[in-house]
Amino acid sequence: MLEDEARAIHDRLLTIDTHIDTGAGFATPALDPGGFTRAQVDLPSMRAGGLDAGFFIVYTGQGPLNEAGYAEASQAAEDKYRGIERMLRGYPERIGMARTTDDVRAVAASGRLVGLIGMENAYPLGESVADVQMWADRGVRYISFTHFGHNQFGASSNPSTANGDQNHDAGLSELGRALVRACNDAGVMIDLSHVGRRTGLEALELSRAPVIASHSGARAVYDNPRNLDDAQLQAIAGAGGVAQMVAFRSYVGDVDPAAGKALMALRTRLGLNSGAAFQKASPSLLDEYAVERTQIRAAHPDVTLAQFVDHVDHAVKVVGIDHVGLAGDFDGGGGVQGWDGADETFNVTRELLNRGYEEADLAKLWGKNILRVMDTVQSMAG
Numbered sequence: 001m002l003e004d005e006a007r008a009i010h011d012r013l014l015t016i017d018t019h020i021d022t023g024a025g026f027a028t029p030a031l032d033p034g035g036f037t038r039a040q041v042d043l044p045s046m047r048a049g050g051l052d053a054g055f056f057i058v059y060t061g062q063g064p065l066n067e068a069g070y071a072e073a074s075q076a077a078e079d080k081y082r083g084i085e086r087m088l089r090g091y092p093e094r095i096g097m098a099r100t101t102d103d104v105r106a107v108a109a110s111g112r113l114v115g116l117i118g119m120e121n122a123y124p125l126g127e128s129v130a131d132v133q134m135w136a137d138r139g140v141r142y143i144s145f146t147h148f149g150h151n152q153f154g155a156s157s158n159p160s161t162a163n164g165d166q167n168h169d170a171g172l173s174e175l176g177r178a179l180v181r182a183c184n185d186a187g188v189m190i191d192l193s194h195v196g197r198r199t200g201l202e203a204l205e206l207s208r209a210p211v212i213a214s215h216s217g218a219r220a221v222y223d224n225p226r227n228l229d230d231a232q233l234q235a236i237a238g239a240g241g242v243a244q245m246v247a248f249r250s251y252v253g254d255v256d257p258a259a260g261k262a263l264m265a266l267r268t269r270l271g272l273n274s275g276a277a278f279q280k281a282s283p284s285l286l287d288e289y290a291v292e293r294t295q296i297r298a299a300h301p302d303v304t305l306a307q308f309v310d311h312v313d314h315a316v317k318v319v320g321i322d323h324v325g326l327a328g329d330f331d332g333g334g335g336v337q338g339w340d341g342a343d344e345t346f347n348v349t350r351e352l353l354n355r356g357y358e359e360a361d362l363a364k365l366w367g368k369n370i371l372r373v374m375d376t377v378q379s380m381a382g
């Protein structure tokens with residue numbers, strides 16, 4: 001297909017990335033999404049790459065299951081939310097917030113980018129689900145129950161040795177079952193990404209509405225606990241949901257060991273060995289890190305966009321075109337060579353077209369599927 005034709009198709013599509021993280025100081029002068037930044041996603045790079053919409057994430061790392069831990073997590077979630085809010089309030093002429101699928105279409109039709117909100121890790125809710133409605137009112141449209149490490153709601157696909165987790169998935173807790181009901185009632189999509197296999201299947205079974213995986217790959221293509229095996233994909237699809245394949249190097253394929261080692265050495269040298277260190281780092285240190293990381297990746301064989309699309313192909317083969325979508329996990333560790341930021345979003349469309357997908361298929365992968373699920377979940381609320 002000619003480049004012009006592919007670009008014309010890409011421009012007609014409503015493209016949604018279902019998982020975009022935000023760095024420390026997001027939407028302050030330290031990291032202003034109104035201009036090009038070191039981040040993989042900002043408003044100009046979304047425009048440049050033809051990425052129309054994104055779920056921006058209220059993310060919290062997993063800490064101890066006690067009052068102090070919950071309080072700290074609640075503050076961290078608040079900080080993330082405030083950053084997203086600052087972006088939406090700061091650039092109302094360039095990006096509009098969407099709470100419903102009608103909003104998504106209306107904002108896109110107005111020529112603006114579309115901002116949606118998801119919550120990654122329900123940990124900050126504490127030992128109650130009372131705040132689910134508050135977060136839904138603030139615009140949160142999906143909640144991933146866990147992150148790395150088990151929590152009060154259930155097991156993670158990646159138990160945390162630092163937190164003393166057992167390497168065992170005991171399923172949803174009583175509180176986890178309450179969270180399923182609270183999400184259903186509030187019209188919030190339940191997200192099985194990061195959740196342990198048994199915990200996820202129990203949530204899916206209990207949920208009266210379809211569920212999603214907001215950013216996970218296909219385990220049959222690359223065996224990693226963060227990915228979904230065929231039975232999990234089929235369970236999600238069978239319940240009417242959607243699995244968003246994630247372009248995250250180390251879940252897509254084997255990262256070159258020499259590149260991994262060089263990156264580790266870089267982080268050690270810059271004192272960036274933990275999520276907390278990244279949150280506290282100065283803008284100039286983060287700039288330095290970003291520049292050197294790019295150099296390291298360029299100097300070694302990288303996991304590619306073609307490998308990522310292999311996951312999409314597999315998922316489509318197993319569950320059909322109506323149950324698969326796309327996620328970058330940008331600014332949260334995501335990216336592959338060829339789709340390493342919002343500015344390269346067209347490359348995904350071109351690769352899918354080269355593999356024989358039609359425009360109507362692309363419309364589903366890029367947005368229609370997730371919007372269908374979002375709509376169904378909201379219509380089943382209450």
Ligand SMILES: [Zn+2]
Nearest residue numbers: 120194215332
């Ligand atoms: Zn994640």
